[in-house]
Structure formats: C-alpha cells, structure tokens
Amino acid sequence: GAVVSQHPSWVICKSGTSVKIECRSLDFQATTMFWYRQFPKQSLMLMATSNEGSKATYEQGVEKDKFLINHASLTLSTLTVTSAHPEDSSFYICSASGLAGVTGELFFGEGSRLTVL
C-alpha cells in the first residue's frame, strides 16, 4: 500500500505554546487528507477534511482557530495546535486519499502523540 508519514511521532510542550504536526504522502499525490484525534482506548474522531489548495472543512465541535490545518501541496498537510493546553493532549492521526486507480482507499500515518504539560 501507499505510505503516509507523520512527524513528529511524539511531542511534549508547555501549556500555551503552539505545535505543528506534518503529514506527508510519500509515494502518491493526496488530493484529500483527513485529521483524526484519538483519546486512550477510544475510537478515532474525525476533526477535519482538507483538500489541496482550499480551506479545511471542520467537523462540528472542532475549533478551527484552535486546530489550524493547511494543505498547501498534494503531498503535505499540516495541523497546528495553537495555544495548546493539557486537554489537547491526544494521539493525532492523519490519513490520505487519492491513490490513482484505488478509489476510496485511505492510508493512515503512524500518528503523533501530543502531551501538553
């Protein structure tokens, strides 16, 4: 399958700082990328959908000013958690769609664990 890479895999930051997480599709062009959030022992909750070159579409209840998403190229999307607080601590996972000839299949990154002190 296709490869989606996330960086960093884990990050610890102080409350009030901003953290950027990168999601890259390494061997295909991702027309659409999705960002999910996962709390311990819980399911993946869709946060937003981003299409290359346009504004992200956020799910209900997700603060767009808190979680800034940029999808500037067909291989890179970034999620910035602004003014992070301890309650933002979570496992953030991106996925990408757009593999030519494989309609619908989603490939996930390895996730980024954010801990806010």
Added chain:
Amino acid sequence: GENVEQHPSTLSVQEGDSAVIKCTYSDSASNYFPWYKQELGKGPQLIIDIRSNVGEKKDQRIAVTLNKTAKHFSLHITETQPEDSAVYFCAAGQVIYNTDKLIFGTGTRLQVFP
C-alpha cells in the same frame, strides 16, 4: 450523519479459534466499509475492505460480509494467532471519486491466547 456501532468491545479467543466482530451503520448512502487493525501506539492499518456492490470478500484468514438491507457488516478471522491481538476498527463512508469521509466504530480489543 453516519453513525457506526461496533460489538463486542473486547473479545478473547484461544489460538486457532475464530473471531467475529460486528458493525452496524445508519446512513444508507455509505458504500465503502473498511476494517482497520491498530497496534499500540501506531496508526490504523487497513486489513480488508468491502464495497456495497459486493456481499462477501475473503483474503486468506480474513473475511468480511455485508448486508446492505440490514445495514450491518462483519469481520471474520479464522485460525487466530497471537499476532492477531490488537484493536480492530470498522468504518463506513461514502466514496465519491477519491474522497472518503470515514466514520469509525468504537473498536474491538481482540486478545488471542496461546
């Protein structure tokens, strides 16, 4: 919007036995139903998927069945092995061209005892 329910939340089986995980979905427009395996600290890995024009799909020890009328689909793992132990998630979504907005089930923690 779509709502996906998954059962059971935990499942323990003896090595060699079969394991079955069931999901139901609410949106009749959903036409893509993947299953993911997630190991601790890692992202989900696609193990099998099925589309609404197919009732059953098999890949070695793994099979998925879909009942569109009842809006439910199931994952079947035969001859389970300890390395099958993980959390399994079902998902449902509507595929339009190459985009997928997947809604995930709540997950099933499978433990396979040697």
